[in-house]
Amino acid sequence: MSKRKYVKQPLSEWMKGEGPDSDVVISSRVRIARNIRSMPFPMMAEPQQSQSVMEQLLDVAESGRLNGLGQLERIRLSDLTELEKLVLVEKHLISPNLANESRNGALILSPNEAISIMINEEDHLRIQCLCSGFQIRQAWDWASKIDDIFEEQVDYAFDEKHGYLTSCPTNVGTGIRASVMMHLPALVITGQINRILSAVTQVGLAVRGLYGEGSEAAGNLFQVSNQITLGQSEQEIIENLHQVARQMIEHEKAARTKLLSESRPRVEDRIRRSFGILTQAMIMDSKEASQRLSDIRLGVHLGLIDDVKDQTLNELLVSTQPGFLQQTYGEALSPEQRDMTRAELIRSRLATGS
Amino acid sequence: MPGMRQTPRNAAFYENREWGKNGAAYLRNVRQGKGRTHPGNASRVSIHSLLSGLLDFEATKANGGTKQVGLQCENCGMTYTQFSKIGRFGCSHCYKQFSERLDPLLKRVHGNTVHVGKVPKRAGGKLKTKRDIDRLKKEMQGKIEREDFEAAAQLRDRIRELEKEMNG
Numbered sequence: 001m002s003k004r005k006y007v008k009q010p011l012s013e014w015m016k017g018e019g020p021d022s023d024v025v026i027s028s029r030v031r032i033a034r035n036i037r038s039m040p041f042p043m044m045a046e047p048q049q050s051q052s053v054m055e056q057l058l059d060v061a062e063s064g065r066l067n068g069l070g071q072l073e074r075i076r077l078s079d080l081t082e083l084e085k086l087v088l089v090e091k092h093l094i095s096p097n098l099a100n101e102s103r104n105g106a107l108i109l110s111p112n113e114a115i116s117i118m119i120n121e122e123d124h125l126r127i128q129c130l131c132s133g134f135q136i137r138q139a140w141d142w143a144s145k146i147d148d149i150f151e152e153q154v155d156y157a158f159d160e161k162h163g164y165l166t167s168c169p170t171n172v173g174t175g176i177r178a179s180v181m182m183h184l185p186a187l188v189i190t191g192q193i194n195r196i197l198s199a200v201t202q203v204g205l206a207v208r209g210l211y212g213e214g215s216e217a218a219g220n221l222f223q224v225s226n227q228i229t230l231g232q233s234e235q236e237i238i239e240n241l242h243q244v245a246r247q248m249i250e251h252e253k254a255a256r257t258k259l260l261s262e263s264r265p266r267v268e269d270r271i272r273r274s275f276g277i278l279t280q281a282m283i284m285d286s287k288e289a290s291q292r293l294s295d296i297r298l299g300v301h302l303g304l305i306d307d308v309k310d311q312t313l314n315e316l317l318v319s320t321q322p323g324f325l326q327q328t329y330g331e332a333l334s335p336e337q338r339d340m341t342r343a344e345l346i347r348s349r350l351a352t353g354s
Numbered sequence: 355m356p357g358m359r360q361t362p363r364n365a366a367f368y369e370n371r372e373w374g375k376n377g378a379a380y381l382r383n384v385r386q387g388k389g390r391t392h393p394g395n396a397s398r399v400s401i402h403s404l405l406s407g408l409l410d411f412e413a414t415k416a417n418g419g420t421k422q423v424g425l426q427c428e429n430c431g432m433t434y435t436q437f438s439k440i441g442r443f444g445c446s447h448c449y450k451q452f453s454e455r456l457d458p459l460l461k462r463v464h465g466n467t468v469h470v471g472k473v474p475k476r477a478g479g480k481l482k483t484k485r486d487i488d489r490l491k492k493e494m495q496g497k498i499e500r501e502d503f504e505a506a507a508q509l510r511d512r513i514r515e516l517e518k519e520m521n522g
Contacts, residue, residue, distance in 0.1 A: 157446030163469025231466020
């Protein structure tokens, strides 16, 4: 069955390491939340109601109206194992909420995995568009077009005053959450990061780690996203995020140049040590892996390491996660086996240099 | 639209899964996957627990210290008390039912209470006309105050046309 591809292979569109400013920005994402008028939100829906929501929304994909996106995969969450769900979470294709809490949850996925449409998550419909590099405007354009297609078929819960109505009041209005995933090692090393992040939170944006709300910023990866969804237009929200992210990118690039010119031996030493450890170590926990892989990524972008691709590093971000490791190497791995398998995987990927 | 209900249709759902008691902690447990290692589960304050803190605060303030339990959504049966605990609405109709309590909350979360972004195309035509009418009415008022009655009459005719268009 072709759904296996989505859980077996780490590669998604967002991991390609392409697109503008991909030396700092890993991916850009826009998520739109929508609901069907008069139908209770998923949390309050009776099983037959959430069933009918699922059928109605899956029908839009079936009708051929979304064919511009390619051959779509329609996956019912009930057809997946727990481990397969976890893998989809680790690939950022579905939310933990859809994986764990949904009833009659479903997923519509484009072949390159850039578009994932979640059904019966916290809201009836969540359209997510995930692009590689700094392409937040592009992500919004795509997501908005898909929104228009659904709107032709579905009567949305919309109110003149409050806009698109969502289950959580933090999403009401535009229903959009736009985010940019950035790798900011030089700002961390030079001690500028806290000042910058506190400035960012003062202009209505939130900063989180790799896996969203509550996750730590492991591996110097920071996700910057809009907080406000009501009272600003989508264009204002996207432009605000775009401008702030643009400034952060420039600061990071300046810090990298400064690092290289002022303390090259120390930086190079740090990067090569990490490279040595990753290519030799037998046991690697996930925290150390993300730190050292961050060093490698910095080394690649400073031109100190030249035979490792961004795509390899992005795939490793996902394939070294616990769920993915178990999926690849068999269901029951003890924590120590997991750390050994992780070390083995990293050694082999860095050795082939592909 | 489904009929009126006196009790939440999923009351049992809340009690069983302890949402009513401590929604945020429940959600955190679920997300942590009980034993399985999940990404993104460092100890944290969930957005919903923050929200329900705010909501409780608003509710208490609005009633001079005593919480009112009477408010309930006619469509899905969710009570305001439940909403203030979970921090999430039961259906789109809750927005109307709880509207008197909503603006202070939205103001705190978003700094705003009125949507200015995208509008569904189908609802768009009518909504745009309505906004045009509101704008023209204001303009007409201005003309009347400046005793420019000819211009005001022209605006009045335009408003009538738009109103006919909208209702027809």
